[in-house]
Amino acid sequence: SEGAEYESHWAFIEPRRAVIPEVGAAHADWSTNEIDRFVLARLEAAQMAPARQADRSTLLRRVSFDLTGLPPTLAETRDFLADTAPDAYERLVDRLLASAAYGERMGQLWLDLARYADTNGYNNDEDRTMWLWREWVIDAFNANLPIDQFIVEQIAGDLLPEPTLEQRVATGFNRNHVITTEGGIIPEEYRLEYVADRVHTTATVFLGLSFQCARCHDHKYDPFSQTDYYRLFAFFNNVADKTVGYNSGAPAEPYLKVVPGRWRRDHEQLLVRRTRLEDQITRHVAAAEGPMAAWEQSLSADDLAKLPAGLIAQFSFDEGEGRAAANVVAADQQAEVNGTPGWSDGKSGKAFDFDGQTHLEAGQLGATERTQPFTFAAWVFPTANEPLTIVSKITDGAGRRGYELTFEGGKLTASLNDDWPEHFLKVETKSLVSTNAWHHVAATYDGSSSAAGLRLFVDGKPHELEVVANKLSGTIATLQPFRIGGGAASAGFKGKIDELLLFSA
Template structure:
């Protein structure tokens, strides 16, 4: 075997042959099929360096080792500080590139990453770096910092696959993996997923029958659901996680606050299809618009939804700074998809964002008159200044969308800037509130993303105009990615909150850019964006998993099938209330307190005033949608947390989906599940002449499709077994039917009602029921 000369020469001098070089010489053919013909810095090299090298050789100058910076070409190509004759990377030359020498070495004092870091490059990683250097070691601007371009969708000739732009991009990627798309799902499955995605509710029996029977087209159903008031509630759920909406102030001395008119506005904005640029502008800077309306002022409550202390004895400035930090971090996550909070205490270790960049952005939010502490928990005003009052007369006019249940006025915390002065902003040493350093900063944006235009006003209005500029690389990408995540379970950028160096690479970069530009070109129209997604063949595919899917694409990255997705926590509640007939479809209004295990609030000792004791609501308030469930920041609703609901204490752009035994126990025993099953059983027993008809109706309501013959037989047998059981123990039937506070119907044969109730409980506990398939 003959070794290549440049595999073991370094700066013109032979160095000892070590195992790493032998691997490259001997093993190259073995893994060459895994190495792309053209190695890309963005998609192949940067992820390796970011995971293994940037902590010590990245943007953070304070933590940089040996003066070596590898995240840009200036640093990588420069002469080494400790050895000016050498360079970390020399394009085209492995012999002269110290990086290749160090990652190939097996000597503990030479190898990189060093052994004590517990990091290690794979052989494929080393081969990629090797080939990249040989091909010229070209650096590229991080993909997310380059304005998106509207690529022409690739052609495809797959029979039966649509010419929809999304499908062209998706098919091009899946076919490169040797995959073919699934056939279209059965119409009932399609309708269920569409209804849940657009309204958060299951389709009604009539909707199922008319669509499955071919009486209504797909586009008709899309338009029908987009126009339902429930659409705004479904979309608002995502935005309330982002805007960290809750019904209490948070921190230990927790008490109620009345931000709920803001929630009503969010629902209204989605139902009115307010364009996304307007939607953002009003929330971040509605108060800075010329002669702002009360609706525009209400929208700025977005900025004030963070936790606010009511604890006596705190340091005012410490908490005021915390509030500004929260606003800054929320802005960066919502519009930029960048983990800017990492630069609060030091230069970002992975992204080219300095601490000065961070506090220059912070300056946009640092000019408000709000206080860190404004009175204790005994205050009768449920909002903090600056605030507005929503009065009954407002709800007869411009705020008609606010569901104001009584004549009392409601206080809402909003945004406002100081009128006669500008609060100076400094870099805070290590991010500490009382350690300002250096000269005052000018409000500015990270230049690596897009410099702030001097023609824009240096305030929040100018900031959001900067974010919405045509050549801004991130704002439209971040939002279309969030909507894709809502529909398909995972964004085209899987790390929806991190488009930076440590974030996941886009799975379909050209499709992401096409959607981002198309969204902006069409007036930031949210309903249109959703319609584009759900009218694609990709969306209408079957969710059936083929053996080749598991072999070639177990995580469904290439979308050769529709992803099976469990519903969000609030939608599980909504599903049962709606299908059972219990749901009260009232839009908006104050939050409600449904069933909750006794003693939880009291045990937490974090509530004051109205939140000291949990006072469960009565009547219709028990049957409102999950979006209206009261959220106490110090103890969020357990029924929602069990199913991975957001605790709302910070901006959250995605939720986890876990499977735990507690979830199964909740579905079997939660009073709301049992009550919904009881109410449906009572209604079906009295409206159907036979158990077979009642069971079929229950099946359609719960599973949103017609039962198969074997399913009918199994459920009827179960019903008969349960009927015999309750005949022998009528008291048990009586106890079962007593669950829940909704009035009971007189049952001629309680054992049959109880048996049907158990059948419905079983249906609600099926995996298919609470999964989009």
């Protein structure tokens, strides 16, 4: 009537050294250590005899798979079978433990526990760069890193006194969680999901316990309460995580820029070469300043009157038909339609109507550099709350060098990239821009190479901005064409664009 006898969970009972059992004389020679004695005693209790000892070929195969995950080669098999020394097996084990494959085999088990993956998970499941942490795990096993160091460096390697780069890489253990890049998410919701993931993984891997239940409630038989859960939660709730925008492909901040050891020498030589080339460019620019100033002073009043006041392009989209949009400022720099033409009523006259698949290309119009100011302005009528590109001049592959003005998650966004995701600027409005309505948007940049030099306007008013990234260096120049409404690697615009202006100031 009182139910079963209650026993504490074995994991919370203080371990006590067991008495080594006595075994019968018939198989006494079979056991070679204390563990064998326990096995033999259990077999004898079941009136079973131990299996005969494996032949040397089978033993070699078993230990090779156990320690390296690989079968022995024919040469290794011949060498071991020919070695009749009493310590042949011990030397075989030493050789396997010293092989690079040992760390890979042991690391495989740890990677599974630490939920390692080369992609983000969730619905988009993009690639991500975590293999440097994987290499740290493999190296740690091969170096026979003491278990206390192995744990400390993964949990808090960055908090050690003067941590090495490798110790900071070790903390990638805490960054193996899934990451969502879905548009329209609530960033704080998923940031907390990542914190909870670290709590669950840490508890499972290091404590051998599942903490998930305590996230929501106390449990009658669990020794840990909901309060205990959030005490552990607090340790992981002080990382400055940033969610990743949809279709950006960037790693989640914060992250480390690491050059693997085998490439560091080449990297240092490339940096020296880059510095030398940048010095040459600086000297050429300085040499051109005098002649440029002299040419500017030579211009007459009539010459100056013919120059537009910074306006380098104006697309009114009043054609209403055809496969090109005229540039009112420069007739030879029209924008060609790439896809199915779409024209409809605009904010003023006609506008180009984009279907998400079509964009316009205008050659090298809008070519600029990070040290040069520019301004884009246009009337837009977005019809979808998803990533939409207004204008871009950006490479299609890795690095995404160039610039783009977009909507992301309903926010107006501007970015300038040298080598994304390492060297780039990106800002976005803190407030959303409504769909299915006309809005005048503008982006101005002062050439400072700083996020502070980017300003975004909606309907004539400057908007408060969130700085996503502020580490631009190098160049944003690219030979990719200036695109309106999308591009090969940019999300196509859905809706209308009208009265697009480009200024070199």
